[in-house]
Structures are given as C-alpha cells and as structure tokens.
Amino acid sequence: MKENEKPExxxxxxxxxxxxxxxxxxxxxxxxEVIPKGLDxxxxxxxxxxxxxxxxxxxxxxxxxxxxxxxxAPTWGHVHVPEIDFxxxxxYAAPRQKKAGEGPKEIDxxxxxxxxxLGIPLEEQLRLSGMAVDAVMDSVSVKTTYRExxxxxxxxxxxxxxxxxxxxxxxxxxxxxxxxYTDNFYAALNSAVFSDGSFVYIPKGVRCPMELSTYFRINAxxxxxxxxxxxxxDDDAYVSYLEGCTAPMRDExxxxxxxxxxxxxxxxxxxxxxxxxxxxxxxxxxxGIYNLVTKRGLCRGDHSKLSWTQVETGSAITWKYPSCxxxxxxxxxxxxxxxxxxxxxEADTGTKMIHLGKNSTSTIVxxxxxxxxxxxxxxxxxxxAPKATGCRNFTQxxxxxLSDTSGAHTFPVIEVGNxxxxxEHEATTSKINEDQIFYCNQRGxxxxxxxxxxxxxxxxxVMAKLPMEFAVEAQKLLSVSLEGSVG
Amino acid sequence: xLVIKDLQASIEDKxxxxxxNLTVKPGEVxxxxxxxxxxxxxxSAVLTGNPAYTVTGGSVEFYGKDLLALxxxxxxxxxxxxSFQYPxxxxxxxxxxxxxxxxxxxxxxxxxxxxxxxDFLKLMREKRAIVQLDNKLASRAVNEGFSGGEKKRNExxxxxxxxxxxxxxxxxxxxxxxxxxxxxxxxxxxxxxxxNATIVIxxxxxxxxxxxxxxxHVLYKGRIVMSAGPELALELEEKGYDWIKEQVDSQQ
Numbered sequence: 001m002k003e004n005e006k007p008e009x010x011x012x013x014x015x016x017x018x019x020x021x022x023x024x025x026x027x028x029x030x031x032x033e034v035i036p037k038g039l040d041x042x043x044x045x046x047x048x049x050x051x052x053x054x055x056x057x058x059x060x061x062x063x064x065x066x067x068x069x070x071x072x073a074p075t076w077g078h079v080h081v082p083e084i085d086f087x088x089x090x091x092y093a094a095p096r097q098k099k100a101g102e103g104p105k106e107i108d109x110x111x112x113x114x115x116x117x118l119g120i121p122l123e124e125q126l127r128l129s130g131m132a133v134d135a136v137m138d139s140v141s142v143k144t145t146y147r148e149x150x151x152x153x154x155x156x157x158x159x160x161x162x163x164x165x166x167x168x169x170x171x172x173x174x175x176x177x178x179x180x181y182t183d184n185f186y187a188a189l190n191s192a193v194f195s196d197g198s199f200v201y202i203p204k205g206v207r208c209p210m211e212l213s214t215y216f217r218i219n220a221x222x223x224x225x226x227x228x229x230x231x232x233x234d235d236d237a238y239v240s241y242l243e244g245c246t247a248p249m250r251d252e253x254x255x256x257x258x259x260x261x262x263x264x265x266x267x268x269x270x271x272x273x274x275x276x277x278x279x280x281x282x283x284x285x286x287x288g289i290y291n292l293v294t295k296r297g298l299c300r301g302d303h304s305k306l307s308w309t310q311v312e313t314g315s316a317i318t319w320k321y322p323s324c325x326x327x328x329x330x331x332x333x334x335x336x337x338x339x340x341x342x343x344x345x346e347a348d349t350g351t352k353m354i355h356l357g358k359n360s361t362s363t364i365v366x367x368x369x370x371x372x373x374x375x376x377x378x379x380x381x382x383x384x385a386p387k388a389t390g391c392r393n394f395t396q397x398x399x400x401x402l403s404d405t406s407g408a409h410t411f412p413v414i415e416v417g418n419x420x421x422x423x424e425h426e427a428t429t430s431k432i433n434e435d436q437i438f439y440c441n442q443r444g445x446x447x448x449x450x451x452x453x454x455x456x457x458x459x460x461x462v463m464a465k466l467p468m469e470f471a472v473e474a475q476k477l478l479s480v481s482l483e484g485s486v487g
Numbered sequence: 488x489l490v491i492k493d494l495q496a497s498i499e500d501k502x503x504x505x506x507x508n509l510t511v512k513p514g515e516v517x518x519x520x521x522x523x524x525x526x527x528x529x530x531s532a533v534l535t536g537n538p539a540y541t542v543t544g545g546s547v548e549f550y551g552k553d554l555l556a557l558x559x560x561x562x563x564x565x566x567x568x569x570s571f572q573y574p575x576x577x578x579x580x581x582x583x584x585x586x587x588x589x590x591x592x593x594x595x596x597x598x599x600x601x602x603x604x605x606d607f608l609k610l611m612r613e614k615r616a617i618v619q620l621d622n623k624l625a626s627r628a629v630n631e632g633f634s635g636g637e638k639k640r641n642e643x644x645x646x647x648x649x650x651x652x653x654x655x656x657x658x659x660x661x662x663x664x665x666x667x668x669x670x671x672x673x674x675x676x677x678x679x680x681x682x683n684a685t686i687v688i689x690x691x692x693x694x695x696x697x698x699x700x701x702x703x704h705v706l707y708k709g710r711i712v713m714s715a716g717p718e719l720a721l722e723l724e725e726k727g728y729d730w731i732k733e734q735v736d737s738q739q
Contacts, residue, residue, distance in 0.1 A: 433575065434538075434539070435575045436575050436577050438537055438538065438539075438559065439571065439574070439575045439577070440577075440585075440589075441536070441558070441559035441560050441563070442535050442536075442559055442560075442562075442563055442568075442569050442571075443563060443585070443589040443645065443649070444560050444563035444564050444589050444592045444593045444596070444649070445560060445585075445588055445589055445592055446558075446560050446592070447560075449588060449592070453577070453580050453584070453585065453588060454577060454580065456579070456580070457577055457578055457579025457580035457628065458578065458579055459579070460579035461579070
C-alpha cells in the first residue's frame with residue numbers, strides 16, 4: 001500500500017509545514033541600558049528623567065500610575081493571559097549606540113545591520129522612494145528617515161520623545177485625549193511608563209506624499225515594550241501610516257502594551273495599516289509576545305475618515321480592538337482585519353464603531369483563520385447614539401478553520417439608538433476543503449502552496465486594502481505563518 | 488506510457504476497484520464506459536493520487552515510473568492531468584495566479600526558470616482561444632461563479648496550459664449543452680497528438696461522436712469486463728448495459 005494513498009497523509013504534510021520557522025527570531029548583540037526590574041513611582045520618575053521630560057508629562061505619568069494601582073487586569077477576553085508579575089519586568093531598555101562616522105545622525109552599524117536583516121533599510125538614498133521610517137528598538141527610536149524632507153511640507157514625523165521636546169504644545173493638546181489613562185488597565189500602565197513611539201502631524205490641506213511607517217523591534221530580554229503613537233491629521237489632510245513589528249524567539253513571554261491615538265479633523269483621512277508579526281511562541285506554545293494594545297481614532301471632523309487595516313499573524317496572545325469614534329457628521333470608519341492563529345496562539349480582536357455624528361458610516365470586514373490548537377475570536381461593537389440619525393454599518397465576519405482542534409468565536413454587540421439607521425451583520429464559518437487542496441495538487445501545486453493560495457484568496461478583500469509595499473510581504477507572511485493546518 | 492496491472496483500491500474500507508488491467512500507448516484515445524457505481528471515477532481518482540482512496544493491490548507504471556509512489560503533484564508534473572467531473576471553486580484565487588503557480592511549479596520540477604509575466608500572459612491568451620474562454624473568466628477566481636459549461640471549458644483550458652502526456656476526462660460531457668460540448672470536444676481534439684493520450688470516462692456515446700476513441704472499455708463492479716473498438720460504444724448506446732451485467736453476473 002502506498003503511503004500517499006492514506007487520507008492522513010495530507011494532514012501530516014500540513015502539520016509538518018505548520019512548523020515553519022519564525023524568520024525574525026534573532027537577537028542583536030548590542031550593549032543595552034536597562035533599568036532594574038520593578039515598578040513604582042520612582043521608576044516612573046526615572047523613565048521621565050531619562051527622557052528629559054517636562055513636568056506636565058511626569059504629572060500625567062504619575063496620575064496614570066496611581067490610577068493603574070486601583071485597577072485589575074481585564075479577564076473578559078477569550079484569551080488566557082497568565083497573571084503577569086509586573087515587578088518582574090524592566091520598563092526601560094535602550095540600545096547604547098556607538099557612533100559610526102562623523103555625522104551626528106549616523107546610526108550604530110549593529111542597529112543598521114539589524115534593521116537591514118528585517119528588511120527595513122535606514123539609509124534614505126537606498127530606500128524605495130515613497131516611504132519614511134521611524135525605527136524603534138525596545139524603548140527608544142533609533143532613526144527616523146526623511147524627517148527634513150517632510151518638514152518642508154510642514155509634516156511632522158518623529159519619535160514621540162522628540163515631539164515632546166520640539167512640539168510640546170501639540171503633544172500636550174492631543175496626548176491622552178482619545179485614549180485617556182483611565183480607559184483600561186493596560187492603557188493606564190502604558191500612560192505611566194510609555195517609552196517611545198511615533199508622532200505624526202499633518203497640517204491643514206497637506207496630503208502626505210509618502211507612506212509613513214514605524215517599525216517596532218523588541219530586542220532586550222525580560223523587558224516590556226510600551227510604545228505610544230499619536231497621529232493628528234488636520235483639516236483636509238491625508239496620510240497613510242504603516243506599522244510593523246517583530247521580536248526574537250525566547251522561551252519566556254514578553255509584554256507589549258501599546259497605545260495608538262489618532263485624531264482626524266474635518267474632511268481629513270488617515271489610513272492606518274498594521275502587519276503584526278511579534279514572535280508567536282513555539283509549536284508547543286512556549287514563549288511569545290503578549291500583545292495587549294489599545295488603538296483608537298477619533299473622527300472629530302465632519303466628513304473625516306479613518307481606515308484601520310490589520311494583518312495579525314504573530315504574538316502568543318493578541319488583545320486589541322482598533323476602534324473609531326465617529327463624532328463628525330458624515331464621518332467614515334473602516335476596519336479590515338485578517339487574524340491568523342496557529343499552534344497555541346490566542347487572538348481576541350475586533351473593533352468598536354461608535355457612531356455619534358449624523359449620517360456617519362462604518363464598514364467592518366474581519367477574516368479569522370484558526371489552525372493548530374489556536375483560539376481566534378472576533379469581538380466587535382457597533383453603537384449608534386440616539387441623536388446619530390441616518391447612520392449605516394455593514395459588518396462581515398468570516399472564520400476559516402484549518403484544524404479540528406482550533407476554535408473560532410464571534411462576540412458581536414450591536415446597539416442602535418434610533419430608527420433611521422441601518423446595521424447589517426453577516427457571518428460565515430467554513431473549513432478548508434480537502435477537495436480544493438486535491439484540485440491544486442492535481443495541477444502540480446503542493447499542499448503547502450495550496451493552503452497558502454487558498455488562505456490568501458480567502459483574505460484577499462482585506463489584503464487588497466494594504467499599501468502595495470506591504471501587500472506582497474503580508475501575503476508571504478500569511479503563507480509562512482500558517483503553512484498548513486487542515487485537519 | 489501507462490500500464491495498469493491488477494489495480495485494486497478502496498474507500499473507507501469499501502472495495503471499489505477489484506483488479507483493473509489497462510495499457511495505454513501514446514497517440515491513443517481510450518473510452519471507459521459503464522453503469523453508475525462501477526468504479527469509473529474511482530479509477531481516475533486513484534490514478535491521480537486522491538488521498539481519499541487507498542490502493543490495496545496491483546501496480547501502475549507511467550513511462551516506466553511507479554506512479555503510485557509519486558505524490559499527486561509529482562504525478563501532475565510527470566504529465567498526468569485530470570479534467571474533474573466537479574471542478575471546485577477556490578474563492579479569491581485568480582485563475583491567472585493559480586495557473587501561473589501551477590505552471591511554474593512544473594517548470595521548477597524540471598529545473599527550468601519561472602516564466603516571465605509577459606510570456607505567461609501571452610501563453611494564457613493563446614490557450615484561452617482553444618476553448619473560447621473569455622478573458623473575463625480567466626481573470627476571475629478559480630471556477631467561482633462559473634456556469635457548468637464554463638467550468639468544463641476551464642478544465643480543458645488548464646489542460647492546454649499544462650500540456651499533459653495523459654489526460655483523463657472524467658464525465659466532461661455531464662452538464663454540457665450541445666454547443667459547449669462541441670467547444671470542449673474540439674479543444675480536446677486540437678490538443679491531441681501522436682505523443683499524448685486521452686482516457687475519456689463517460690456514460691454516453693454522445694461525447695464519443697466528437698472525440699473518437701480507438702478503444703472502448705466497459706467497467707462493471709470494479710473490473711474491465713469488455714474491451715473492443717469504437718463500435719462497442721454504439722452498441723451500448725442502443726442496448727444499454729443490462730446485457731453485459733447479465734453476462735458478467737451469470738459467470739460469477
């Protein structure tokens with residue numbers, strides 16, 4: 001009897017393929033300044049002092065810290081976050097940069113090498129034109145490209161630490177206004193200890209001529225990364241912003257608790273894309289990043305638009321709900337998501353669309369893919385305030401199961417406060433089909449490639465929303481992260 | 488090119504093929520006919536390596552190679568093609584992307600460089616014409632929203648693209664109106680050469696009016712119980728299968 005005549009064989013190939021290696025698991029050997037583990041008011045003061053912050057920001061941090069002490073970690077997510085010992089984490093780690101060459105803006109060769117290896121070249125002349133990068137390693141931004149060129153247009157793109165120094169009024173005006181430190185447990189923690197992240201300001205009437213992107217890299221062990229990003233698009237402005245992230249392979253879990261705040265003024269538009277590829281842990285569920293993130297945008301202006309696109313393949317645990325508060329009349333919120341979980345990963349992700357403005361509209365397209373023993377949940381809220389008449393929401397929520405041992409769950413909440421608004425919700429759950437795989441096999445396509453094709457086809461609607469530069473990478477990432485898992 | 492000896496196969500412990508013997512040479516067209524449930528589709532599934540079936544005995548040689556030892560994709564690379572009775576839909580995967588992947592995998596198997604985008608699209612255009620497949624269909628997702636006839640034409644289009652040595656057409660005529668049948672058959676005839684061969688699995692003589700077989704075999708209860716020239720198909724059309732069934736059943 002022939003081996004490949006057994007039905008189990010297909011399964012087996014897929015399972016083997018599912019153990020694909022995480023490509024970004026290396027560690028950079030660089031001297032890093034790490035403050036001792038533990039968290040108290042002195043640590044908060046120390047972080048603030050290290051960054052040379054003004055008094056008002058220290059106050060903000062301390063208020064957040066004191067509030068955090070009164071909170072408990074949320075347990076409502078369909079994820080199992082073990083009890084985290086917050087005293088066993090170091091809250092600040094900065095790679096010590098050796099200066100290469102004379103120029104003060106030269107970057108440490110070791111760091112440059114790291115980002116080269118990640119496919120994020122930091123030399124402007126070598127880059128494909130059309131994308132500026134802020135590279136963040138552990139707690140600090142190591143380089144922001146194209147700053148000067150963007151400044152000519154009045155666009156501010158720098159690390160948030162620099163923004164605090166150079167544009168204190170702007171930062172103070174917006175920081176914590178979309179996600180207040182009282183918002184939730186991890187938001188309070190982030191507000192107390194946040195280190196670096198990006199700051200973007202697009203002035204009135206400016207269409208940002210290039211994609212802005214931040215690349216987050218965790219390198220140091222036993223540290224947490226608490227980045228903070230603030231994006232403001234003033235009236236009639238437009239920006240497309242991309243975020244990517246990776247981390248080394250380690251047996252212990254690491255915490256990543258970020259906040260992203262976005263403000264969109266009249267007729268302005270922000271497109272925010274994420275390709276999240278934090279280390280997911282090994283095939284037995286050991287190690288990996290806890291990705292516990294609060295992302296929210298305020299469409300404050302009339303006819304403003306915010307579009308979230310995310311491709312989530314990494315992290316041991318993902319808990320994030322990029323949301324839109326649609327305050328302006330005729331404002332538009334969008335959420336396009338592909339969340340792929342494999343092995344023992346858990347993801348609880350979705351969005352909130354809060355309609356406060358009249359005739360505001362929102363679209364939600366969520367594609368969950370569960371393989372191995374993973375759990376994948378969509379959690380969403382569509383809320384239409386009584387006075388927000390004439391609103392529309394369309395939600396499509398699909399789940400694709402690639403194994404018998406994985407789970408797909410949906411937790412939608414819909415609250416409609418008036419009778420002139422229309423809300424639609426569609427949901428499907430499907431399994432990858434053996435017939436589809438065999439059809440591909442018969443045409444000469446291996447099971448591994450077939451699963452990649454099928455899953456990318458399933459996720460196409462979302463992938464098509466990604467900027468070109470990211471789309472190809474994201475497609476490869478889907479195939480690699482999943483490679484297999486039909487059962 | 489193909490030598491099947493005493494091939495036996497089962498699905499979920501149910502024995503379907505009970506000893507098939509068949510030899511196919513380049514340039515030949517073989518028709519396999521038979522009543523429902525006789526094992527015709529099982530034979531095509533087993534030859535192409537569908538993992539739902541288990542081979543329980545016998546051997547298959549394809550150009551001297553042990554076909555059964557090859558993975559389904561390697562069988563395809565070696566030149567075996569199945570036109571599916573029920574082509575599956577693969578939502579979101581464009582025909583262009585699908586075909587390009589398939590073709591380049593085959594090239595890789597033979598150590599060739601992938602085809603350039605321009606050459607590939609040119610080839611698509613050429614081969615599309617053979618089955619009068621619309622450009623729009625070729626840029627849509629694999630079989631998604633295709634009519635029955637379009638799906639079958641799409642199968643023959645893929646056959647044209649992959650240039651197999653042995654094509655198995657599994658009930659390619661089912662669900663086709665007469666115009667679609669003509670297009671499909673003329674596509675198959677265009678692709679026919681002295682170096683390739685075709686196995687046509689069908690219930691009806693109708694398709695064989697267009698694709699002329701050199702041999703006709705009757706499959707019944709997992710065995711080939713009768714083989715003859717094209718005249719057998721006409722006889723079956725007229726008399727049905729009952730006389731063969733009776734003949735076989737009385738011998739047992």
